Amino acid sequence: MIRSANLGFPRIGARRELKRAVEAYWKGATDAAALEGTGRELRARHWQAQQAAGIDAIPSNDFSFYDQMLDMTALLGAVPERFGHRGGAVGLDTLFAMARGRDDAPAMEMTKWFDTNYHFIVPELTDGMRFALSSSKPVDEFIEAKKLGIVTRPVLIGPVTWLSLAKTKGAEFDPLDLLHGVLPIYEQILDGLAAAGAEWVQIDEPVLVTDLTARQQGAFATAYDALAKAGPKIMLASYFGALGDNAALALRLPVAGVHLDLARAPGQLADVLPLAAGKVLSLGLIDGRNVWRADLSAKLALAKPALAALGPDRIEVAPSCSLLHVPVDLGQEDEIDDELASWLAFAVQKLGEVRTLARALGEGRSAVARQMAASDKALAARRASARIHDVAVSARLDTVTPADLERRGTYAERRAVQDEKLRLPAFPTTTIGSFPQTAEVRKARAAHRKGELDDAAYEAFLKDETRACVAEQERLGLDMLVHGEFERNDMVEYFGELLAGFAFTRHGWVQSYGSRCVKPPLIYGDVSRPAPMTVDWSAFAQSLTTRPMKGMLTGPVTILQWSFVRDDQPRERTCRQIALAIRDEVCDLEAAGLPAIQIDEPALREGLPLRCADWAGYLAWAIDAFRLTASGVRNDTQIHTHMCYSEFNDIIEHIARMDADVISIEASRSDMELLQVFGDFDYPNEIGPGIWDIHSPRIPSEAEMTALLAKATKAIPAERLWVNPDCGLKTRAWPEVRASLANLVAAAKGVRQGALAAE
Ligand SMILES: Nc1nc2c(c(=O)[nH]1)N[C@@H](CNc1ccc(C(=O)N[C@@H](CCC(=O)N[C@@H](CCC(=O)N[C@@H](CCC(=O)O)C(=O)O)C(=O)O)C(=O)O)cc1)CN2
Numbered sequence: 001m002i003r004s005a006n007l008g009f010p011r012i013g014a015r016r017e018l019k020r021a022v023e024a025y026w027k028g029a030t031d032a033a034a035l036e037g038t039g040r041e042l043r044a045r046h047w048q049a050q051q052a053a054g055i056d057a058i059p060s061n062d063f064s065f066y067d068q069m070l071d072m073t074a075l076l077g078a079v080p081e082r083f084g085h086r087g088g089a090v091g092l093d094t095l096f097a098m099a100r101g102r103d104d105a106p107a108m109e110m111t112k113w114f115d116t117n118y119h120f121i122v123p124e125l126t127d128g129m130r131f132a133l134s135s136s137k138p139v140d141e142f143i144e145a146k147k148l149g150i151v152t153r154p155v156l157i158g159p160v161t162w163l164s165l166a167k168t169k170g171a172e173f174d175p176l177d178l179l180h181g182v183l184p185i186y187e188q189i190l191d192g193l194a195a196a197g198a199e200w201v202q203i204d205e206p207v208l209v210t211d212l213t214a215r216q217q218g219a220f221a222t223a224y225d226a227l228a229k230a231g232p233k234i235m236l237a238s239y240f241g242a243l244g245d246n247a248a249l250a251l252r253l254p255v256a257g258v259h260l261d262l263a264r265a266p267g268q269l270a271d272v273l274p275l276a277a278g279k280v281l282s283l284g285l286i287d288g289r290n291v292w293r294a295d296l297s298a299k300l301a302l303a304k305p306a307l308a309a310l311g312p313d314r315i316e317v318a319p320s321c322s323l324l325h326v327p328v329d330l331g332q333e334d335e336i337d338d339e340l341a342s343w344l345a346f347a348v349q350k351l352g353e354v355r356t357l358a359r360a361l362g363e364g365r366s367a368v369a370r371q372m373a374a375s376d377k378a379l380a381a382r383r384a385s386a387r388i389h390d391v392a393v394s395a396r397l398d399t400v401t402p403a404d405l406e407r408r409g410t411y412a413e414r415r416a417v418q419d420e421k422l423r424l425p426a427f428p429t430t431t432i433g434s435f436p437q438t439a440e441v442r443k444a445r446a447a448h449r450k451g452e453l454d455d456a457a458y459e460a461f462l463k464d465e466t467r468a469c470v471a472e473q474e475r476l477g478l479d480m481l482v483h484g485e486f487e488r489n490d491m492v493e494y495f496g497e498l499l500a501g502f503a504f505t506r507h508g509w510v511q512s513y514g515s516r517c518v519k520p521p522l523i524y525g526d527v528s529r530p531a532p533m534t535v536d537w538s539a540f541a542q543s544l545t546t547r548p549m550k551g552m553l554t555g556p557v558t559i560l561q562w563s564f565v566r567d568d569q570p571r572e573r574t575c576r577q578i579a580l581a582i583r584d585e586v587c588d589l590e591a592a593g594l595p596a597i598q599i600d601e602p603a604l605r606e607g608l609p610l611r612c613a614d615w616a617g618y619l620a621w622a623i624d625a626f627r628l629t630a631s632g633v634r635n636d637t638q639i640h641t642h643m644c645y646s647e648f649n650d651i652i653e654h655i656a657r658m659d660a661d662v663i664s665i666e667a668s669r670s671d672m673e674l675l676q677v678f679g680d681f682d683y684p685n686e687i688g689p690g691i692w693d694i695h696s697p698r699i700p701s702e703a704e705m706t707a708l709l710a711k712a713t714k715a716i717p718a719e720r721l722w723v724n725p726d727c728g729l730k731t732r733a734w735p736e737v738r739a740s741l742a743n744l745v746a747a748a749k750g751v752r753q754g755a756l757a758a759e
């Protein structure tokens, strides 16, 4: 027998039960007992689903009410001072305050988990910080599963990854200086798990697939020497790429097993096998980052050398990474046609594939002949399907020339004619696009989808929302307006629904951060734009006001990055197809009279490969895709772009190469730190650093925002600064939005006056 394993199961629930429970608790509609109850039910259901799928190593502690990194932070007692934690167990409310902020304490930072659209809460470290075991969650959940008759393999984020992803506050120091402080806590956790009966633990160290410093390498040796002495056997999990030059380091550590991502990096198996003496290898064969049904014959062939080299007791079969990043169950999708459905696998189906492969390896292909044949057949049908190719799209790709990637004039020329046309004040105020997606808006959309609200009534409703939103922006005194995005369910899914080559799901939700989920569209074929997508909405909004209106589009890299992308051609090619479709939309918006057009690229940074050696290749095609999208317009059309959750330090020259007239960035949670690099680089175009952290329900005061603007003027010349929130306002409620935007406009006006007085 060959063991089958899972690294993590989606915790949100097949119908987003966790989202609803957490949000009800935040609203005060339910109590902690009710929330804990939902958590328990979901955990039980998910463990049992994995057991039913025949998985041997079932994870626990992969559940979280908000984020697994935040849970690790709480477990270590690493609660920043401002949350007033006085030792003992970190309770639910402290946990949520850390994630979301509280009136008296801003939230901790949030950033992307490697190259995914999942966001984690960044640990915040201070020099000499003390740690203490401050939660019993891993042990509690292990015991909870055991009572259901399931002996799980608890999951922890490893110490080197946890520290490497942390940021330091106050004095300058290396987070790894605190390794000796956290290791005793990890040892206590492992001892506790061993005492509760855990034979194995999974420790996630995804930093193992990145370029490690000598300090990090040393930390691995120190950490695992210590942890190996504690009770349970350790399955050290790497994922999202190849171990590469860290392979020897990882395989030398005194751990019982190592997990490899063989979906992203199938080639690494050959490199690792000779180093695997005495270890169990967990073969991450089934792609945990995408939704395509696996080619089981190819996976079986890939795994066979491992079986030959190590024998059946020293391999296990698993998904490439936690299944957190894929939807729960394809079985719920009744609107996907049978042909497309036969090409897909979600979390539940993927566990079936894991089990089939484990049996094929252990008992021979004939033991699972039916499943293997079905996989072969589906793969062959997908390859041969007429739906995936569109000759007109390929023909157009061939006509693209370098000139299509260039704006007509230089930035200086464009700035002059745009200033002339737009006549904006200094420190112009704007927003990032979306306004509150209230329950009413979502209800109307749901009713429209179900046929309870006809097209005309839905359109009339959206027009009313847009009208009210434009009036509200005029009343607040904003300078450049937006239409509010009420017609959009999501900035990527909406475009996916209107572009050819895309399919979408009904229940394919994936957690993005906290209770927030996305439903990534599926790109299965060549992409094109059958008709204009946003022009009517933007033109309608512009007709309501004499102030300049910004057209609002999602950029090609972000559409690519936040979709499940076909795996039968290079991503670069799919991205270029999307770029051409959005370019047409940009030109149509200009023709409809929109003076400014924003092309959002919040996922550009997230798409950056995890290894520096791969950056140049990605950045070349990703930036070119943006330029192709943006360059069809006249000089007097102002192109904006927007990015959030991005570190720009390493890629600033490429951001400059995008050559957007204005870029708005998220900057408030980092206290404008993100802006420094634009100043140091002498970034030539206009910038709007966010001065309102829109991911927190907290309303920032005028004084606070003035202070951030003052900081911004230290890094960037005043005549190039815009004033705006960190990101769109769709997750906020109207009262917060009105109050915060009033403060934001007041701060901008104050700074304008101060700047004039100083002259
Ligand atoms: N794709 C994507 N990735 C992103 C972002 C983003 O905007 N989009 N932003 C950044 C931060 N991440 C975010 C991710 C999600 C949300 C968000 O607000 N998500 C919503 C869902 C948005 C959505 O698709 N809404 C749909 C479906 C709404 C819904 O739940 N409908 C109900 C019915 C509604 C009712 O009857 O009341 C249902 O289907 O069951 C709609 O508006 O139409 C949520 O989780 O609540 C915000 C930020 C980074 N990554």
Ligand SMILES: [Zn+2]
Pocket: 432, 602, 642, 643, 644, 726, 727, 728
């Ligand atoms: Zn944003």
